[in-house]
Each structure stands twice: as structure tokens, then as C-alpha cells.
Amino acid sequence: MKKKMIFSEFFRNNGIVMGSLLFGLVSFWLIFLVILPQISMLDFSFRYNLPPAEQGGPKDVYTLSNYEHLLYGSDSTHQTYNTVDLMVFVRTIIAAMFVTVFNILLCYPMAYFLGQSRGSGFVRLLVVLLIIPYWINEILRAFALKIIFGDSGLLNEVLMFLHLTPQPIDFIRADIALYAGLGYAYILLMLFPMYNVIESLDRNQIEAARDMGASWIRIHRRIVIPHAKPGIASGSTMVFMLSAGALAAPQILGGPSSLWFTQLVYQWFNDSLNWQQGAAYAIVLLISTISIVLVMMKIFRVNMGDIGK
Amino acid sequence: MKSLNFARIALGAYLLIFFSYLLGPLVVMSMTAFNSASFPSVSPWACFTFEWYEVLWNDTAIRDGIYYSVIIGLGTVALSVSMGLAASIVLTQVWPRIRSTYYTLIIAPILVPGVVLGISTLVFWDRLGTFLGASDGSAVYSLFHNGIFLTILGQSAFIASYCMLVFVARLQRFDPGLTEAALDLGATHTQAFRKILLPFMRPAIASAAVLAFLASFENYNTTTFTIVKYKTLTTVLAQKVRLGINPSISSLAFIIILLTIFGALVFEAVARNKARKEQIKLGRTEEKKGGILPAFMQGNPAAFGFVLLSFIVIVMVGTAQKYDPSQCKIDVREAKKAEAAARMKELREQRLIQDQSDARQGPDIFGAPKTEPEAGQGSGTGAFGNVFDPGNLSDEKAPKSGTGAFGGVFDPTNLDETAPSE
Numbered sequence: 051m052k053k054k055m056i057f058s059e060f061f062r063n064n065g066i067v068m069g070s071l072l073f074g075l076v077s078f079w080l081i082f083l084v085i086l087p088q089i090s091m092l093d094f095s096f097r098y099n100l101p102p103a104e105q106g107g108p109k110d111v112y113t114l115s116n117y118e119h120l121l122y123g124s125d126s127t128h129q130t131y132n133t134v135d136l137m138v139f140v141r142t143i144i145a146a147m148f149v150t151v152f153n154i155l156l157c158y159p160m161a162y163f164l165g166q167s168r169g170s171g172f173v174r175l176l177v178v179l180l181i182i183p184y185w186i187n188e189i190l191r192a193f194a195l196k197i198i199f200g201d202s203g204l205l206n207e208v209l210m211f212l213h214l215t216p217q218p219i220d221f222i223r224a225d226i227a228l229y230a231g232l233g234y235a236y237i238l239l240m241l242f243p244m245y246n247v248i249e250s251l252d253r254n255q256i257e258a259a260r261d262m263g264a265s266w267i268r269i270h271r272r273i274v275i276p277h278a279k280p281g282i283a284s285g286s287t288m289v290f291m292l293s294a295g296a297l298a299a300p301q302i303l304g305g306p307s308s309l310w311f312t313q314l315v316y317q318w319f320n321d322s323l324n325w326q327q328g329a330a331y332a333i334v335l336l337i338s339t340i341s342i343v344l345v346m347m348k349i350f351r352v353n354m355g356d357i358g359k
Numbered sequence: 360m361k362s363l364n365f366a367r368i369a370l371g372a373y374l375l376i377f378f379s380y381l382l383g384p385l386v387v388m389s390m391t392a393f394n395s396a397s398f399p400s401v402s403p404w405a406c407f408t409f410e411w412y413e414v415l416w417n418d419t420a421i422r423d424g425i426y427y428s429v430i431i432g433l434g435t436v437a438l439s440v441s442m443g444l445a446a447s448i449v450l451t452q453v454w455p456r457i458r459s460t461y462y463t464l465i466i467a468p469i470l471v472p473g474v475v476l477g478i479s480t481l482v483f484w485d486r487l488g489t490f491l492g493a494s495d496g497s498a499v500y501s502l503f504h505n506g507i508f509l510t511i512l513g514q515s516a517f518i519a520s521y522c523m524l525v526f527v528a529r530l531q532r533f534d535p536g537l538t539e540a541a542l543d544l545g546a547t548h549t550q551a552f553r554k555i556l557l558p559f560m561r562p563a564i565a566s567a568a569v570l571a572f573l574a575s576f577e578n579y580n581t582t583t584f585t586i587v588k589y590k591t592l593t594t595v596l597a598q599k600v601r602l603g604i605n606p607s608i609s610s611l612a613f614i615i616i617l618l619t620i621f622g623a624l625v626f627e628a629v630a631r632n633k634a635r636k637e638q639i640k641l642g643r644t645e646e647k648k649g650g651i652l653p654a655f656m657q658g659n660p661a662a663f664g665f666v667l668l669s670f671i672v673i674v675m676v677g678t679a680q681k682y683d684p685s686q687c688k689i690d691v692r693e694a695k696k697a698e699a700a701a702r703m704k705e706l707r708e709q710r711l712i713q714d715q716s717d718a719r720q721g722p723d724i725f726g727a728p729k730t731e732p733e734a735g736q737g738s739g740t741g742a743f744g745n746v747f748d749p750g751n752l753s754d755e756k757a758p759k760s761g762t763g764a765f766g767g768v769f770d771p772t773n774l775d776e777t778a779p780s781e
Contacts (some may be wrong), residue, residue: 055470063452065548083516084468087479094482095653160377163370171660176374178623183381185619189596190612194384196600197391197399197609198685204387233710234380287470293470298579303598312474312580319478319584329482332475339472 095330116154137313142311143338145225146294149232150286153240156233157285161241162274165248166256182240192231192302199227225304231303232293239292240285247273247281281352283352287343294339311335369379382737385616392609393686406687409679414607421611424595426506428576433592434511435518436577442515443522443567444560447530450523464525468517473580480513480585506587513585514575522567561759620668627661635659694762 061069096112122141123132167173181260183191198204199221206218221227259269276284300310315335318328347353370542391399395406415421446465452463469474488503531679533556541551557564579593586594 060452068548068552072445072449075442076449079442079446079516079519080464083480083512083519084464087476087483087516088471088485090486091475091479094486156377156380159373163374176378178627179378181623182619183385183617185573185577186385186594186612186615187596188579189593189600190388190608190615191384193596193600193604194388194612195610197388198384209683224691234384237381291470291472295474295580297474297583298597312472313380315474315478316583325478325482329478332472332478335472336475340470344472349508 061096091329092333094326095333097178097326098322099326116327117334119327120331120334137335138309138314139311139338141308142294143342145229145232146290148291149229149236149293150240150290152229152233153289154282156280157241157244161244161248161278161281162187162270165245165251166253180238182242188235188298191235192299193259195227195231195234196222196302199230222303223307225305225308227303228300228305228310230256231299232296235296235299236289236292239288243281243284243288244278245281251277252256279350280352283347283350284347290343291339295335385612389613389616391606392613393689394606396606396680397465399604399609406691407682408688411605411607411610411683412679414605415544418607420590420599421592424590427589427605430508431507431514431582432572432575434507435514436571438620439515439519439522439571440564440567442519444526444564446519446523447526448556450527451530466520468518471517473519476516477513477581477584480509480516480581481587484509484512504587506589509585509587509593510582510589513581514578517581518571518574522571525563525567525570526560526651529560533559601603601674610768617668617672621665622667624661624668628659628665631659631661661670 060073063069085339095116096114097110098113098115100110101139118137119132121132121137123130153232164173164176171333198222200206203221205221206215207214210218255273256269259273264272296310297312297316301316304310306314311331312335315328315331318331322328388399392407392411393407396409396570442702450458450462484503488500491499494500537555537559538551541555542548546554577593579597581666582591583594583597590598596608
């Protein structure tokens with residue numbers, strides 16, 4: 051009854067043509083591009099990888115085997131854990147968190163500086179300079195870091211020239227290149243939300259606190275950071291989700307012996323052609339990252355509505 | 360006062376580190392585009408060259424990739440801008456109680472990893488085809504497995520959210536009274552939308568379209584799953600970067616960086632020019648006349664930068680037509696050869712000393728090998744003496760090590776003639 055009322059009101063407000071156009075576009079987006087694909091992927095992840103002839107046949111039943119594979123590997127007795135894949139998963143999540151924290155620490159002073167010194171031409175120039183790397187392709191940015199961190203890359207040449215190291219350091223194998231690349235790729239998604247909220251902070255509040263003798267740390271802890279919280283939350287969510295789901299940077303900058311979880315998904319899809327297994331891994335990635343974000347938002351008391359501002 | 364200075368220095372150092380982290384890699388990458396070394400590097404620097412632009416221009420895979428990227432980009436812009444606009448208008452009217460749920464739903468695609476979106480799109484349309492009974496080879500089947508179709512849908516799923524955010528910001532300043540007035544005066548809903556809301560939203564639509572196109576153009580995670588048989592620029596680049604590379608990719612990156620800087624400068628210059636004209640109109644500032652610079656560059660560093668950069672690019676392209684690094688390349692090759700030869704000589708000397716100590720007890724030591732190191736490269740008496748004519752070999756500085764243990768056995772007298780070959 052209530053729903054009907056909303057709909058009739060909606061069409062009365064927009065007219066039949068515009069109303070159905072708007073409604074049609076939004077429902078096409080949400081149903082056909084977002085909801086149904088996720089549901090079909092979820093459904094798919096509970097099925098066996100069968101040859102086309104047997105699909106829909108008696109063998110096409112639901113199973114947990116794709117998820118069991120992540121836990122136990124190909125061992126059907128469930129005695130040993132699939133340590134390789136589980137380690138990759140844990141490493142991906144922890145490294146993504148590490149990248150997020152690194153970006154917060156690096157961006158906060160910058161956001162504060164840009165946000166509080168408004169108007170001058172110098173700051174305007176800095177903002178334009180910041181936007182430039184944002185429009186460069188993700189692959190090319192990873193490639194740029196590969197040139198620097200490579201075996202005979204610039205960094206190694208410099209270190210050896212300064213005699214800081216006797217032989218080239220393998221940054222790629224040590225995953226330093228990967229972490230630097232992930233931080234580099236998404237740093238602006240952290241900076242700009244922070245910058246936007248800090249810019250809206252009234253300067254007088256800081257002045258007042260300073261006049262009343264608050265220390266430098268206390269001003270930040272009690273005034274700036276609480277005000278900037280939605281921006282920090284929004285930036286952290288973006289950076290965490292994107293780093294955990296990154297594919298290009300690990301493929302280009304990752305060491306030969308260590309994988310990112312998305313690379314496993316990629317392998318199941320493109321190398322093993324086992325879509326069901328890949329879908330199961332993707333579901334695990336999606337659910338675990340989203341629940342981590344939700345838990346973090348609960349802990350830091352941030353609303354979903356703050357994201358994307 | 361002292362602490363203030365310290366703070367200033369710390370701030371400067373921080374800015375320096377931040378910007379070198381952000382821009383340094385791009386600068387280094389751009390420099391590698393002009394180094395003739397076949398692996399992208401800045402040191403050791405070989406020759407300044409434009410040859411990688413030619414390599415890039417002749418690379419058909421990249422050209423095809425750009426072509427498909429543009430097609431997909433245009434499709435994504437059309438779809439995601441209209442969906443984003445519809446979603447933002449619905450957001451202003453939706454029933455307050457489901458408003459936050461609705462907002463979560465339309466913002467969620469931004470947070471879903473691109474890999475997941477790509478996979479789910481691929482799986483869903485494949486399953487839908489099976490569900491509809493489309494057989495292999497039918498039109499529906501080939502549409503649902505077409506990389507361009509799938510990529511446009513997969514990318515629009517989250518790019519529409521970006522567009523929606525742009526529109527929501529603009530819609531907040533819209534006065535619904537205007538639409539109501541139009542309706543009261545007898546306009547239909549469609550007319551009101553076209554004549555009132557759409558003109559108001561035009562700047563937002565333009566920026567959302569640019570944003571959507573760029574996001575689509577540089578997307579990798581979703582595209583790599585949904586593209587199936589085709590290749591976009593990003594997937595071509597990813598493949599190239601993963602499998603061994605030459606600096607032609609750097610040259611592409613340099614072109615993109617230049618285009619970005621151009622775009623930023625034009626945008627900034629236009630914005631400043633507009634602001635200045637507004638000021639003049641309001642009578643706050645007077646139009647300055649009689650400067651050295653043309654009017655549109657007055658007090659507008661962005662416009663000045665734009666003109667300067669265009670000039671530099673034109674000069675560079677002009678030089679590229681004439682400039683020929685082949686002499687430098689020959690020099691570098693010679694230098695490399697000399698270096699290799701020097702290393703060879705060193706090795707040979709070491710081996711010689713070893714040989715001598717080995718041969719000291721042997722019968723066939725004629726003294727000649729001892730003089731050879733001084734003679735430079737011509738140390739070659741092969742294991743079979745003059746059979747292979749060592750004199751010729753030594754002219755070519757080819758790698759030939761060692762006085763064989765039997766060097767002089769076959770023709771000991773010849774040694775003295777051939778050894779000082781220089």
C-alpha cells in the first residue's frame with residue numbers, strides 16, 4: 051500500500067514519460083548491472099565446474115567445494131590447510147591496511163597545509179600539480195615505479211653510486227616496489243576527501259584554541275581530526291578497497307614468489323578456466339573487505355552517507 | 360622565532376618529499392622516452408633520441424587498443440551519464456525513509472572491487488544467455504559474449520556512481536520552484552526537464568562526461584575480465600609491461616602527461632579569464648592596456664604557461680624531424696665495444712698468468728706469450744696456432760682468449776710475427 055503511494059506520487063511529480071525514463075534507467079543500472087550480476091556470481095560460486103554438455107544435468111547441483119578449496123586445498127580429507135592461498139589472502143588484507151595507514155600519515159599534513167592556506171597562487175599551483183598524476187593511466191604509473199625500483203633501476207644506481215650498498219637491492223622481490231606502487235596509485239583518493247573537509251573547517255576555531263593555550267598536538271587531536279573524520283574515513287575506505295582489489299600494480303610490481311589475492315582470482319579465470327572457483331574467491335574478497343570496512347566504520351563511528359563526499 | 364624557522368624547514372622538506380614521490384616517477388619515466396638504450400632507463404644515459412615515438416607510431420596493437428578504448432569510452436559516457444543523472448534526480452525525490460538505503464545502493468558500486476564487478480558482469484550475461492536458450496552462434500549469444508558490450512556495461516556499473524556524485528552536488532543548488540513554475544504555466548514534464556533542468560545541469564553533465572571518459576579509458580581491473588577477445592589500450596599496455604618492454608611505452612606516457620598538462624592549463628586559463636572578465640564587468644578592476652603580453656595572458660599565468668608549453672612542443676617536434684642521433688649511437692656502440700674489449704683483455708691477462716704458471720713446467724714456453732699482454736688485444740694464438748690465422752682475428756677484437764697449451768708447437772717462429780699485430 052505504502053509502496054504504491056510512493057510510485058504514484060513519483061509519476062505525478064515527473065509525468066509518465068520522464069517518470070518511466072528515470073525509473074527505467076535507475077532500475078536497469080541497479081538490477082541489471084549491480085544486483086543481478088552479484089547474485090549470479092554468488093550462485094555460480096556454489097556450482098561445480100562442468101563441461102557445457104553436463105550443465106543443467108543431474109550433476110549440476112550446489113556445492114561448497116569451491117570454498118573448501120580455499121580452506122583446505124585439493125586435499126579432500128580436510129587434514130591440511132591450503133596454506134598457500136590462505137597466506138596470500140591474509141597478506142593481501144594486511145598489506146592493504148598497511149598501505150591505507152601509510153597514506154593517511156603521508157596525506158594528513160598535506161591536506162591540512164592545503165586546506166588551511168587558502169587562496170594563494172602557490173597553493174593553487176600545488177593543487178594543479180597534484181591532479182596531473184591522477185589522470186595518468188594506472189598501468190603507466192606502475193611502469194614508472196618499475197623503472198625506478200628495477201634491478202638496474204634508478205634507485206639502485208643512485209644507492210650504488212653513493213656507495214650505500216655494494217650490490218643492487220632486489221626491491222621487487224622484497225615487495226617494497228609493490229607497497230610503494232599501491233600507495234602511489236591511490237594516494238590522491240586519500241588526499242582529496244581529506245582536503246575537502248579540512249578546507250571547510252573554520253579557521254577561527256583553531257585561532258580560538260591557540261589563544262586559549264592549547265598545544266599544537268591538542269589542536270589537531272580535538273579540533274582538526276574530529277572535523278576531518280568523514281574525509282579520512284572516506285579516503286581510507288577508498289584506498290583500502292582499491293588496494294585490496296588492485297590487480298595491475300601486483301601484476302607489474304609484485305615479486306615472482308608472492309601473489310596478491312586478485313591474481314589468484316585472475317588465474318582461476320584466465321589460466322585454469324575454472325570460473326566457479328574464481329567466483330568463489332572473488333566472493334570471499336568482496337565479503338571480507340566490505341565487512342572490514344563496516345567494522346572499521348562502526349569502531350570510528352562514521353556513517354555510510356559520509357563516503358563519497 | 361627559532362621554532363618558526365624550524366617548522367618552515369620541516370614543511371619545505373615535507374612538501375619536497377611528497378611531490379617527489381608523486382611527480383618523480385613521472386619525470387623519470389618521461390626521461391627514459393628520450394634515451395636510446397633499448398631498455399627503459401635513465402642511467403647509463405646513451406643518446407638523446409626521438410626514435411621511440413616512431414616505434415610507438417608503428418605499433419598496431421597500441422593503435423587498435425586506442426581505437427577500442429575510445430569506442431568503449433563513448434559508450435560508457437552515454438550510458439553512465441544518463442544513469443547517473445536519473446539516479447541523482449530520483450535521490451532528490453525518494454521517500455525519506457528509504458533514502459539512505461537507496462543512497463547506499465547507488466554508492467556501493469564505487470566500493471566493490473573492480474575485479475568483482477568484471478567477473479560478475481561476465482558471469483551474469485553468460486548465464487542470462489544460457490537461461491534465454493541462446494545457442495552458440497546466435498545473435499544474442501554473440502552479443503552477450505561481445506567484449507565491447509560487456510565492458511561498457513561493467514564499467515558503467517561503477518562509473519555511473521561517480522557521475523551521480525557530480526550531479527548530486529549540482530542539484531543541491533537547484534531551485535525546484537523553477538520547474539513548478541514551468542509546469543504551472545502549462546509546460547509538460549518533458550518540456551520542463553528539457554528547458555529548465557537540463558540547461559541548469561549542463562556544466563555538471565560536461566564534467567561528468569569528461570570524468571566518465573577518463574575513468575573508462577584508464578580502467579584495467581574490470582576491463583581485463585570483460586574484454587574477452589578485444590584489447591583496449593590499458594590491456595595492451597599491461598601485457599607489454601608484464602612481458603618485457605622497450606621505451607616506446609615511456610613515450611606514450613610522456614604524450615599523455617603532456618596532454619594532461621595542456622588540459623589542466625587550458626582549464627585554469629579559461630577559468631581565470633572568466634573570473635577576470637566578471638571582475639571588469641562589475642567594475643572592480645580596470646582593464647589594463649599596453650602591456651607586452653596580449654590581453655588574454657594579462658595576470659593569467661596559466662595562459663602564459665599554455666603558450667610557452669605549446670611553443671616548446673612545436674620546437675621539439677621540429678627538432679625531431681631534423682635531429683639524427685645515429686652518430687651518437689655509433690659512438691656509444693664504439694664505447695661499449697671498447698669497454699667490452701678492455702674487460703676481455705683483463706680476463707685474458709688473468710688467464711694468461713694462470714696459463715704461464717701452468718705452463719712453466721711444460722716444454723713449449725717460448726717467451727712469446729709473455730710479451731703478448733703488452734701488445735694489447737693481439738694475444739691470440741689459438742690452440743692450433745696459425746691454422747685459423749690469429750692475425751685476422753685480432754684485428755676484429757673478437758673474443759679469443761688464450762694461448763693454448765700447444766700454441767707454439769706447430770709453428771713457434773710465427774708467433775713473433777703475428778703477436779704484435781698493431
